[in-house]
Amino acid sequence: MFNINPIYYKLFCLSLIFLVIIYNLISLIILYNYYYKGDNFKLYLIFPEFIQKWFKSIELFSKSFIAFKAYKDLVYRELFVYFIILIIVLIFM
Numbered sequence: 843m844f845n846i847n848p849i850y851y852k853l854f855c856l857s858l859i860f861l862v863i864i865y866n867l868i869s870l871i872i873l874y875n876y877y878y879k880g881d882n883f884k885l886y887l888i889f890p891e892f893i894q895k896w897f898k899s900i901e902l903f904s905k906s907f908i909a910f911k912a913y914k915d916l917v918y919r920e921l922f923v924y925f926i927i928l929i930i931v932l933i934f935m
Contacts, residue, residue, distance in 0.1 A: 848935065851935070852931060852935045855931050855935070856928070856931060856932075859924055859927055859928045859931065860928075862920075862924050863921060863924050863925070863928075866917050866920055866921050866924070867921070869896075869900060869917055870914070870917050872897065872900050873900050873903060873904055873910065873913060873914065873917075876900060876901050876904035877904040877910050900913075
């Protein structure tokens with residue numbers, strides 16, 4: 843039916859994986875800023891609504907140590923999984 847070049851498929855997979863990894867790394871940076879420094883990002887009022895909700899959810903996770911640790915562990919696990927997928931895509935595709 844469609845003849846899709848495998849290079850394009852690989853580039854598509856790599857770009858999506860990199861976007862997810864960057865999203866998780868930015869989440870960790872913001873989480874640490876909220877938890878350890880107590881920074882309040884007042885600039886998030888100029889961002890779109892979905893980014894404001896993202897900042898607010900990270901701010902809620904940083905309020906207690908248990909939620910902070912659970913969210914941090916979740917992000918580290920996701921990063922590990924996506925790095926493994928990245929290695930598999932780079933090697934076997």
